[in-house]
Structure formats: structure tokens, C-alpha cells
Amino acid sequence: MTTAQGFCPFDVGEEFRALREHDPVSRLELPSGTPVRFLTRHADARRVLADERFGSVDAAPLLRPGGSAQDIAPPAPGVLLFLDPPEHTRYRRMLAGEFTGRRMAALRPRITALVDERLDAMAAGTSAELMRDFALPVPSLVICELLGVPYADRADFQRRTAAQVDMALPEDEAARLWAESTEYMSGLAAAKRAHPTDDLLGxxxxxxxSELTDAEVAGLGTFLLGAGYETTANMLGLGTLQLLRHPEQLAALRDGDEQAVDRAVEELLRTLAVVNNAAVRQARADVELSGTTIREGEFVLVSLGSASRDDAVFDDPDAVDLTRVPGAHLAFGHGVHHCLGAPLARLELRIALPALLRRFPGLRTALPPEEIEYLPRTLVHGVRRLPVEW
Structure with missing residues (x-):
């Protein structure tokens, strides 16, 4: 739902429900004017995301006014989101060991310490801007330490990443920012080749x-850096706001045991789906979905948000129930493109949200609901600012 204050992701249930019931393979136009099939049912979403007959494309030109299918270029090296097997498989195999349960367990103490440091800084006062003071710093610090990126450089890479997910940005400006990002990462990768470090890039x-070109290392690093904090930061912001909108359930996460916290976090992921749509896919053959034939060459857009609210899979799907037994939501996608960093994002949310609520039991928003400013319809949903007090 788009308002004067941006895109509010909370109250979209009715829109999604109508599409799932009456037009699950609807026709839409992307901002470029290019037609696309919009898929809203859970079963169709899972099928497309796991079906090799639907190829990934870097569809940025289609998502900006003035673009066209003729402007689609091969994806940059290392950008997993737009690559299919076998190239995608090659990169992912190299990275998979960095996101195992063992690696995540080893990160827990450091993430806890980083969260506590940010909370200590906030506790010096009686109010804060949550995105600036907590939601952005925590995952930024974590991904910087994980990759081996100097946190002192955060202002520049956060500026570039925020701009690149803004589909109102002109394409030439987006290309300039991507080049700037990869140039930065190329320098960092070259330094690590010369002097290896004990971090992910090192x-x-x-x-x-010996298997990766400098461009591939730079692309992988740039992709992981942006993907590693932008979505988690917005989940922390929107998740906190969702919790404050449901104070009668908040204790399930604040005071619950590990299982209760896990359930609450999964419900926030399901209902918020900060990445509402999967990357654009293009049909490589004719495929039938929900009684409609997708023709070879047509573009499809999968609504992860709608699929995660499908009443064919979830009881009372538009209700927020932090005690709900987790189901097969698609907040992290599905198939070969299931988010590689999902274990890290889950760990950060499971640590940061309860810690925030325990430290500030009187936490509340400092603005009336109608004055909270959300991001416009970018690739990632979120709040622009979230003033809070306690």
C-alpha cells in the first residue's frame, strides 16, 4: 500500500488475497512499460523459483522508467542473484562453508557484543533514531567484520547500496555507483591477495x-556486502515497529526461550517480507501455472510477500501471531537462489530484537503512526527513519 509517506508493508493482505483468488497469474507493467506476469500463489512461487525453465535476468532496465528488454545486459561477475547454474553453483560452492551452523555459532558471541555496544550507546539518552543508532549499525558491523571490510568506510558503501536499490535512480547513475562499488572492492581484494587475512574475503x-578473476572477487564482495546488511537492517526497523504495533504479543519474543524467539522471528519474516518480490525471471519454454500458460520469453515476477500469506499454506495468514509454528514462508526465496545469508540474518534478528526490548521495556515510537515515513517502492521495504523513546 503506497501512501504519501512511502510504501507501508503492514496492510497489504486484502490486495494479495484478491489476486490469489481471482487473478493469480496477473498481468502488470513494470516501470519501463515492459509487461510481466505477477505470481501471487505459494505453489506457483515455489515452482518457478525451483524450475530451470525460468532463467534469472538482471532486469534493472525493466524496473526503471525508459528502460526496455533490449537494455538487459549479462549480469556482472559474482552477482549470485542474477546467475543460474552452473555458474551460480560454482560461486555458491565456494561460499557455502562460510554460512554453516558451525560458523554461525562461532559468530554469536561477537554479534551479541556488537548489539550490546549499540544498546549501551543508546542508553545514554532517553530517545534515539532506531535506524541510524541500531538497525543499520548492527548488521553493518557484522558484515564488515565477516567480510573483512573496514567499518570506517561504511558511510560510502551504505550510500551506494541505498541508492542502488532505489528504482527511481536513473540507470546511468546506478551504473556509476556499481562501478564505484566494484572499484572499491577490487582494491580491497587486491590487498587481501597480497596479504591474506582471516575473514571471508581473505x-x-x-x-x-587461482579460480577467480579480480572482477569476480570484486563482484562477489560487492554483492555480499550490500546483501549482508540492507535487508537485515530494514527487518530490524520494520520488525521493531511491528512488535510495537502488537504490544500484547511482544513478550513472546522479549521474554521467551530460544524456541519462542525463533517462532516470533519467523513470523516477522513471514508477515513483513522486506524483499517483497524475487528477482525477475524469464521463461525459457511454455509453462502452465494456475491454468494460465506462460509463453517462452515472457517475464515473470514472484511475490514472496503474497506467497507467504497464502491461506492454502497458512491459517489466518494476515494475522500476526508470534507463537505460530513456523511454516514454509518464502522470505528468503526458494530453490537454488534461496538466500545464502539466511542463517546469518536469522541469528542477528534472534539476538538483536529480544536484547533491544529487554534493555528498553518502555520502548515506544516517538511519532504517531500516520507520520512514520516508509521507503518508497524500492527493492527492499523499510522505514526511512524510526524515532523512538523510552
Missing amino acids: RLVAAHG
């Missing part, structure tokens, strides 16, 4: 440096 070039 281990990547040490173990696979």
Missing part, C-alpha cells in the same frame, strides 16, 4: 584465488 582468495 579466505576466499586464499582458497580459490
